[in-house]
Amino acid sequence: MPRLRKRLNGTAGQDKKGPAGKRTKTKNPGEAPATVERPSPRETSALKKCGDNVSSYWLMKSEPESRLEKGVDVKFSIEDLKAEPKQTACWDGVRNYQARNFLRAMKLGQEAFFYHSNCKEPGIAGLVKIVKEAYPDHTQFEKSNPHYDPSSKKDNPKWSMVDVQFVRMLKRFIPLAELRTHHQVHKASGGPLQHMALFTLQRLSVQPLTREEFDFILSLEEKEPS
DNA sequence: GCCAACGTTGGC
DNA sequence: GCCAACGTTGGC
Numbered sequence: 001m002p003r004l005r006k007r008l009n010g011t012a013g014q015d016k017k018g019p020a021g022k023r024t025k026t027k028n029p030g031e032a033p034a035t036v037e038r039p040s041p042r043e044t045s046a047l048k049k050c051g052d053n054v055s056s057y058w059l060m061k062s063e064p065e066s067r068l069e070k071g072v073d074v075k076f077s078i079e080d081l082k083a084e085p086k087q088t089a090c091w092d093g094v095r096n097y098q099a100r101n102f103l104r105a106m107k108l109g110q111e112a113f114f115y116h117s118n119c120k121e122p123g124i125a126g127l128v129k130i131v132k133e134a135y136p137d138h139t140q141f142e143k144s145n146p147h148y149d150p151s152s153k154k155d156n157p158k159w160s161m162v163d164v165q166f167v168r169m170l171k172r173f174i175p176l177a178e179l180r181t182h183h184q185v186h187k188a189s190g191g192p193l194q195h196m197a198l199f200t201l202q203r204l205s206v207q208p209l210t211r212e213e214f215d216f217i218l219s220l221e222e223k224e225p226s
Numbered sequence: 227g228c229c230a231a232c233g234t235t236g237g238c
Numbered sequence: 239g240c241c242a243a244c245g246t247t248g249g250c
Contacts, residue, residue, distance in 0.1 A: 061248090096233080118248050176249080203232065203247045 054105055055208030058112035059198060060091060060128070060164070065119045070146040078114045078125045078169065087166035091206075092137045093147045095159060099206040103160050104134040112164065113209070113217065115198075123175035124217065132163035171221040178226055179217070192216035 064077030074093070081089050094100055106112075108131065113124045136157035139145040152158040179198065186194040193216060197207035209217075 063248095122249070205247085 055102075055210070056107075056110050057209040057211060057214040058102065058106060058110065058130075059115050059124070059207050059209055060112045061115045061117040061205045063118045064116045064125075067118065072146045074146065077116065078128075078166070081114065081128065081164070081166050088131055088163055090132075090137075090161045090163050092139045092161045094137070094161065094205060095147055095149065096205065098201075099204050100158075100160055102204075102206045102208060103162050105208075106130045106133060106162050108133055111167065111214075113214075114164075117205075121173070121175055123173055123177075123179070124170060125173055126169040127167040128164040129167050130162050131165045134160040134162050137161040170218075172225070174217060174220050175225075178220070181226060182216075182220075 062076045062078075063074055064079075066073050066075045068074075076089070081087060091103070094103060110130045112128050112130065114126045114128050116122055116125050137147075137159040139147050140149040140152045140157060140159045141154060142148055147159075149158060176198075179193065179196070182191070183193045183196055183199050186192060192210075192212040196213055197204065197209070201207055
């Protein structure tokens with residue numbers, strides 16, 4: 001799976017993105033819609049808690065600090081997203097099936113938290129929305145890309161990406177440590193973050209959130225850091 | 227830099 | 239299909 005990892009931006013005009021989960025930016029967003037496959041059992045249980053069977057809220061991880069992957073910087077922070085044309089980038093580099101299937105389940109207009117991972121201060125930085133539904137991730141066919149997948153065929157691409165657009169920064173950065181504190185309290189006494197995927201589906205770079213989780217996290221914006 | 231958790235690969 | 243070896247993720 002993919003994670004998005006990081007990517008760097010870099011050269012002009014190109015995309016960058018990251019590793020599994022990370023994104024890059026894209027230049028021209030592509031087109032081909034992806035077919036959503038049957039969710040794995042694991043995903044199914046993650047989705048189930050979302051009430052309907054399909055989540056409407058998401059969390060997407062990206063690395064805001066430079067890190068080389070096969071010689072390519074996978075850094076991609078929310079500031080990098082803001083700097084893209086139309087503040088829009090393709091989320092390429094996801095190479096994990098579960099995360100890919102979540103990408104394929106995303107619908108136009110849905111919102112996602114932009115999470116900074118593998119950095120000094122991990123946590124949620126801002127809000128983005130899906131502006132293009134899943135289509136083939138072009139980086140799987142690029143030999144020089146850190147996420148090149150020689151086993152993927154052009155007539156049956158394995159990996160997908162979506163395009164996301166910056167919506168806004170959170171009023172304050174919500175650190176992972178604070179989310180974890182709430183998760184632990186909620187686990188013990190009941191509460192919205194009780195089953196949050198960030199703590200129960202570790203290492204997934206694209207994950208679903210229930211409306212309750214999403215709303216609770218947004219409510220933290222107004223509060224003092226705990 | 228360390229290392230735990232988890233995923234993938236590949237021999238058998 | 240099992241499982242050991244290895245690779246990756248990602249917090250600390």
